[in-house]
Amino acid sequence: MAAIVYFRKISETEELVEYEFGDAPENFERRLTMDKASCTSTVQDEQVEQVDYTFLKASRKLNALYTERGVWPERGMSVS
Template sequence: MAAIVYFRKISETEERVEYEFGDDPDHVERRLTMDKASCTSTVQDEQVDYTFLKTSRKLNALHTERGVWPERGMSVS
């Protein structure tokens, strides 16, 4: 069974970057915040599940690869 998650940056400061994410690109209600210094993330709804972890890992991978936090993207597995 395939899993897909979409994400979109909604704000960025010196310390943090915030994203909306979800499994439907037209309906991304959940939010996560990435701490830039530690590259750790927290989820606003406190639901630490596969979708949140998948999004967090993809964001960290893209940041490591590109050196910037992505504006938007998706992860498929």
């Protein structure tokens, strides 16, 4: 079964980058925050503390893109 997640940056500070994400490019219903120093992510939406597959997929792709490019991406997607 295929899985897809879309994400886009909504804010960035010296310490954090905040993204919204979801299963369609017009359906960003969730949020996560990336800590720039540790490259760890935190759930920032109604499903607080719900670390599920979609959250992990977005978080892992964001870290992979950052590692590859050296900057936090403006937007993107992950498909598996």
